[in-house]
Amino acid sequence: MTKDDVLKALSTVQEPDLGKDIVTLNMVRDLTVEGNYVSFTIVLTTPACPLKELLKKNCIDAVQSINKNALVTVNFTSSTTTLRSDKGSVLPNVKNIIAVVSGKGGVGKSTVAANLALALSKGGAKVGLMDADIYGPSVPIMFGVRGERPMMIEVEGKGMIVPLERFGLKLMSIGLLVDEKNAVVWRGPMASSAIRQFVTDVYWDQLDYLVIDMPPGTGDIHLTLVQTVPVTGVVVVTTPQDVALADAKKGIAMFGQAQMNVPIIGLVENMSYFTPAELPQNKYYIFGKEGGKRLAAEYDIPFLGQIPLVQSIREGGDIGIPILMSDEDITKHAFLELAGNVARSVSMSNAHMKSEEIAEVVE
Amino acid sequence: MTKDDVLKALSTVQEPDLGKDIVTLNMVRDLTVEGNYVSFTIVLTTPACPLKELLKKNCIDAVQSINKNALVTVNFTSSTTTLRSDKGSVLPNVKNIIAVVSGKGGVGKSTVAANLALALSKGGAKVGLMDADIYGPSVPIMFGVRGERPMMIEVEGKGMIVPLERFGLKLMSIGLLVDEKNAVVWRGPMASSAIRQFVTDVYWDQLDYLVIDMPPGTGDIHLTLVQTVPVTGVVVVTTPQDVALADAKKGIAMFGQAQMNVPIIGLVENMSYFTPAELPQNKYYIFGKEGGKRLAAEYDIPFLGQIPLVQSIREGGDIGIPILMSDEDITKHAFLELAGNVARSVSMSNAHMKSEEIAEVVE
Ligand SMILES: Nc1ncnc2c1ncn2[C@@H]1O[C@H](COP(=O)(O)OP(=O)(O)OP(=O)(O)O)[C@@H](O)[C@H]1O
Ligand SMILES: Nc1ncnc2c1ncn2[C@@H]1O[C@H](COP(=O)(O)OP(=O)(O)OP(=O)(O)O)[C@@H](O)[C@H]1O
Ligand SMILES: [Mg+2]
Ligand SMILES: [Mg+2]
Numbered sequence: 001m002t003k004d005d006v007l008k009a010l011s012t013v014q015e016p017d018l019g020k021d022i023v024t025l026n027m028v029r030d031l032t033v034e035g036n037y038v039s040f041t042i043v044l045t046t047p048a049c050p051l052k053e054l055l056k057k058n059c060i061d062a063v064q065s066i067n068k069n070a071l072v073t074v075n076f077t078s079s080t081t082t083l084r085s086d087k088g089s090v091l092p093n094v095k096n097i098i099a100v101v102s103g104k105g106g107v108g109k110s111t112v113a114a115n116l117a118l119a120l121s122k123g124g125a126k127v128g129l130m131d132a133d134i135y136g137p138s139v140p141i142m143f144g145v146r147g148e149r150p151m152m153i154e155v156e157g158k159g160m161i162v163p164l165e166r167f168g169l170k171l172m173s174i175g176l177l178v179d180e181k182n183a184v185v186w187r188g189p190m191a192s193s194a195i196r197q198f199v200t201d202v203y204w205d206q207l208d209y210l211v212i213d214m215p216p217g218t219g220d221i222h223l224t225l226v227q228t229v230p231v232t233g234v235v236v237v238t239t240p241q242d243v244a245l246a247d248a249k250k251g252i253a254m255f256g257q258a259q260m261n262v263p264i265i266g267l268v269e270n271m272s273y274f275t276p277a278e279l280p281q282n283k284y285y286i287f288g289k290e291g292g293k294r295l296a297a298e299y300d301i302p303f304l305g306q307i308p309l310v311q312s313i314r315e316g317g318d319i320g321i322p323i324l325m326s327d328e329d330i331t332k333h334a335f336l337e338l339a340g341n342v343a344r345s346v347s348m349s350n351a352h353m354k355s356e357e358i359a360e361v362v363e
Numbered sequence: 364m365t366k367d368d369v370l371k372a373l374s375t376v377q378e379p380d381l382g383k384d385i386v387t388l389n390m391v392r393d394l395t396v397e398g399n400y401v402s403f404t405i406v407l408t409t410p411a412c413p414l415k416e417l418l419k420k421n422c423i424d425a426v427q428s429i430n431k432n433a434l435v436t437v438n439f440t441s442s443t444t445t446l447r448s449d450k451g452s453v454l455p456n457v458k459n460i461i462a463v464v465s466g467k468g469g470v471g472k473s474t475v476a477a478n479l480a481l482a483l484s485k486g487g488a489k490v491g492l493m494d495a496d497i498y499g500p501s502v503p504i505m506f507g508v509r510g511e512r513p514m515m516i517e518v519e520g521k522g523m524i525v526p527l528e529r530f531g532l533k534l535m536s537i538g539l540l541v542d543e544k545n546a547v548v549w550r551g552p553m554a555s556s557a558i559r560q561f562v563t564d565v566y567w568d569q570l571d572y573l574v575i576d577m578p579p580g581t582g583d584i585h586l587t588l589v590q591t592v593p594v595t596g597v598v599v600v601t602t603p604q605d606v607a608l609a610d611a612k613k614g615i616a617m618f619g620q621a622q623m624n625v626p627i628i629g630l631v632e633n634m635s636y637f638t639p640a641e642l643p644q645n646k647y648y649i650f651g652k653e654g655g656k657r658l659a660a661e662y663d664i665p666f667l668g669q670i671p672l673v674q675s676i677r678e679g680g681d682i683g684i685p686i687l688m689s690d691e692d693i694t695k696h697a698f699l700e701l702a703g704n705v706a707r708s709v710s711m712s713n714a715h716m717k718s719e720e721i722a723e724v725v726e
Contacts, residue, residue, distance in 0.1 A: 103498075103499055105467065106469020107469055136467055136579075216468040216498075216499075217468070217579070241677050243504050279641065284639060286677060314649060317604070318604050
């Protein structure tokens with residue numbers, strides 16, 4: 001059994017999302033073959049890849065199909081892909097910027113953004129969470145960092161704000177920079193320039209993912225953000241009822257608009273159903289059934305998952321420890337699955353856009 | 364028994380909210396006395412007055428205390444009070460303008476505004492509902508009038524938009540005037556001028572109450588609205604959890620600010636608890652317990668009521684028939700009580716402000 005034999009065998013293993021084999025995708029590294037001992041590393045396009053186990057099994061099967069006594073060690077590493085080759089001056093070391101949006105307010109953007117960021121980080125990625133909700137920042141309460149004052153450092157002669165760190169995440173909220181006692185009435189242009197400054201003055205350093213918790217609605221803040229930050233894509237959050245779906249559609253339309261033109265990573269349905277502890281078999285579809293799922297199908301965008309309505313999710317938000325850091329399994333699982341789907345969708349979109357880019361160059 | 368005897372007896376009856384007797388308040392009209400037959404009309408300060416039965420009983424008791432054989436007929440009428448004596452050019456025939464606000468989005472502003480307007484109207488008042496949520500108008504879906512095009516009339520040489528009518532309410536939504544298929548990205552100044560035009564170009568005619576469903580948050584739209592419309596007061600809606608309360612506080616602070624200075628009519632707690640039909644004795648405080656009630660106490664503002672989390676409220680919103688028009692008794696009752704409290708609070712505030720005005724003149 002030579003290295004070439006093994007590579008040939010591995011070239012039958014498909015990366016299901018990217019639709020090509022793992023050898024062509026250059027995902028196999030550090031291959032060693034010594035007698036029956038085979039070892040190699042697979043470089044995933046994201047540490048949060050939900051396909052690890054499947055890939056591992058398929059790789060072992062492929063090698064054993066040419067040598068049934070082979071003892072195969074599959075290591076994983078990841079190098080999160082990015083489309084930001086030039087990267088420019090804004091957030092130069094951030095690979096992927098994911099904006100969590102909704103048309104309607106209160107549907108759970110902040111909850112999803114926080115737990116998504118934590119779940120991506122649990123998967124091994126370097127993750128930041130930026131709370132850009134200038135009108136109602138939630139991160140200070142949700143992470144129990146209200147009143148903390150971020151430090152400043154000098155980077156290339158410029159004073160920069162250092163994000164806080166909590167549960168392995170880097171965090172910054174506009175609520176940590178303005179005094180929360182006084183309601184701020186930002187007039188349009190003031191709000192836009194505040195957001196712009198907020199984005200450019202925080203020193204995020206190296207990140208695989210920066211998750212942005214956006215303000216609700218479809219206003220000029222969104223336009224400013226998209227014009228300031230090179231957003232990789234948006235995750236749309238909605239609850240299942242018609243009035244929320246109507247606003248979600250507006251959000252989708254807005255981000256698809258020529259002025260913005262930001263890809264949709266997918267849609268999350270939040271508060272999908274309520275299950276009382278005493279009646280675990282009952283699901284109460286208080287806000288309606290599967291409205292988000294239907295919307296995703298209708299608009300042909302990836303459906304990223306359903307999150308149930310669970311008191312401990314709300315409590316986690318209120319006490320400053322997001323549900324993902326608790327040991328409440330079922331809901332945590334929903335968010336981990338969501339993160340896997342988001343990471344996949346981003347990888348796929350990066351791969352897809354890259355091949356489009358290449359195709360354009362080739363033609 | 365003379366008229367004077369009766370008036371003297373009635374002058375022992377207090378209007379509990381206004382803290383004075385009904386004769387001093389000039390609430391007794393059309394008094395006739397013929398033998399044992401006494402009849403008079405009480406002019407309430409609002410048709411939605413929840414104290415009718417109490418007042419009636421106290422009046423009868425008072426008259427019978429001077430003549431135990433008296434046969435007393437108490438009629439009610441109402442003349443909704445207003446502070447808008449000059450009234451100016453904006454909404455000249457509208458007596459009270461109630462803005463329904465929240466800091467946080469999705470807490471049920473539109474649901475409360477719609478059902479509050481309907482409940483006030485059931486009480487006999489002339490009521491309009493204006494949906495000023497430029498980013499996510501809900502009234503078209505909530506009243507099943509999506510796609511309807513309002514008519515225009517000429518009033519004093521100016522083309523004005525005629526509100527729709529539904530369930531006895533006058534309705535207008537910014538969503539009926541802009542095409543809902545395309546997401547509108549309003550830049551600040553554009554949004555402000557659109558709102559201003561929207562307010563001044565609709566012909567509401569005579570109203571006791573105009574309820575305004577405001578956009579979420581504390582932004583420049585709010586400032587514009589308050590600078591354009593002479594708002595009588597705001598009803599703050601919140602859900603019980605801390606993150607919503609934090610935003611509600613911001614809302615309260617904003618409206619109290621010098622720039623705005625709008626009285627707070629009171630606070631409504633929405634989605635207070637969920638009760639499954641199978642376990643009617645259980646209340647699930649999914650979003651936390653009595654947070655709104657505590658906030659009202661802490662800020663010393665009137666607490667207007669609790670609205671439970673009920674699937675039929677959401678369904679009512681989605682199918683275009685608000686819960687108040689259904690025959691679902693318990694939740695309807697919660698809204699009727701809310702409307703009574705709002706009307707009371709407005710009357711009291713009007714009376715209070717009037718006596719302050721008079722006091723100032725007297726000094
Ligand atoms: N799945 C869920 N189960 C229970 N509570 C939830 C769930 N998702 C969100 N919540 C709670 O609902 C409230 C609204 O959620 P959140 O603040 O995340 O919404 P949002 O869309 O960010 O709101 P805004 O538009 O104000 O930014 C919070 O109290 C949150 O804890
Ligand atoms: N008490 C309740 N029980 C069940 N559902 C409710 C209740 N109150 C509101 N809802 C539902 O919750 C959703 C949000 O309510 P609503 O649209 O009234 O909020 P809002 O504050 O006006 O939101 P926005 O900030 O987007 O304007 C709607 O689907 C509505 O039907
Ligand atoms: Mg939020
Ligand atoms: Mg609304």
